[in-house]
Amino acid sequence: MGESASSWRFDAIGTVWEVVTVEPLPEPARDRVRGRIEAFDRSWSRFRKDSVVTRLARAGGEVPxxxxxxxxxxxxxxxWEATDGAVNPLVGRSLEALGYDARYSLVDRGAVAAPPDWRRLLAWDDERxxxxxxxxxxxxxxxxGRLVDIVLDVVCDETAGDVTVDAGGDLAVRGTPQRxxxxxxxxxxxAIGVWExxxxxxxxxxxxxxxWPSATGTTLHHVLDARTGQPVRTIAATWAVARDAMTADAVATALFFDGGPRLAHERGVEWVRMTTDGRAEWSPGCSAELFLRTDNVER
Incomplete structure (x- = not known):
């Protein structure tokens, strides 16, 4: 964006957001953004007592x-299908068992696999x-990623011109290309590279x-293989570019597992990932400019 662009920074869902527009976003528009984020968090947060997710976690049930x-x-x-079950929407208890819980206890109580039959336990239709x-x-x-798309839609409805919505590194751009x-x-x-x-x-x-550290001295983190409840150890970082942020976010997660590249190809998503031993891999035709030694890359 040009030098005259306006930046609005705020904290939400545990990260720093930045919304960049040509003109300052009016306060009523900011209120709409805050309202949509609050509604999303009230439904999906594992970290608040009043969320839909927390209510269902106690005993199950049915909600609108x-x-x-x-x-x-x-x-x-x-x-889930593309990664052969490694990504599972009922992985919450697995994260809690390793200490990534509502209290941020960061106390490892032992790995717990997510229910492999989650499709039998969790169901939804147009109303429930x-x-x-x-x-x-x-x-x-x-x-x-889904929330970035929601905020982008709200902002684009309220202002004309270029828009960038950045939620702690997950971002969407409309208008002038951003590097x-x-x-x-x-x-x-x-940086390992730049992507326009x-x-x-x-x-x-x-x-x-x-x-965070475990009791045994190993490092735990939030990217788990739901089949084992253990953190992944082979991939260190992933990046994905798609038409919408939810798809990019989903593929970035899938890329920690073997089925990720295939899912990316099926969805027309470009990607880069780095292994824990420092090698880089990327999709065919990827437009990212990578700053890597030629002996440390893998197509």
Missing amino acids: LPDDAGPMLDALAAV LMLSSAATIDVGALGK IGLEHPFDPRR VTDAALCASAVTRRA
């Missing part, structure tokens, strides 16, 4: 279908969300974000 449930759960089902027994829904695999640095997962002072994003979204995930 929350906004955005259908698109997100349908997309999660596709990622149903959980047949106590379990914790977690939409972290793509939820922030986005790809933060090195092992050194936040460095035009009328699209870029989402990233890294095992170095939301990481």
Whole structure:
């Protein structure tokens, strides 16, 4: 964006947001953004006592279908299938068992696999969300991307011209192309490359974000293989560019597993990922500019 662009920064859902527009966003529009984020959080947060997710986690049950449930759960089902069950919307209890719980205890109580038969336990139709027994829904695999799309739609309805919505590195751009640095997962002072994003979204995930030590001295983090309840150990970071942020976020999560590249190809998503031993991989025709040694890359 040009030098005259206006930036609005605020905290929400545990991260820093920045909304950049040509003109300052009016206060009523900001209120609409805050309202949509609050409504989303009140439905899907594992960290607040009054959320729909928390209520269902106690004993299961049936509730009116929350906004955005259908698109997100349908997309999660596709990622679950593509990753052979490694991504699972009932992974919440697995995260809690490792200490990533509502109290942020960060106390490892042992790995717990997510229910492999989640499709039998969790169901939804046009009106209802149903959980047949106590379990914790977690939409972290793509939820922030979905919320970026929601906020982008609100902002674009309220203002003309270029718009960028950035939620802690998951972002969507409308209008003038933006060059986005790809933060090195092992050194936040460095970038492994730059990606120019035009009328699209870029989402990233890294095992170095939301990481904490276990009692045995190993490092735990929030990217789990739901089949084992254990953190992934082979992929360090992923980046994906798609037409919308929910798709980019979903693919960025899937790329931690073997089925991710295939899902990206099927959805027309470009991607980059870095392994924990420092190698880089990327999709055919990927437009990112990567700053890598030629002996440390893999197509």
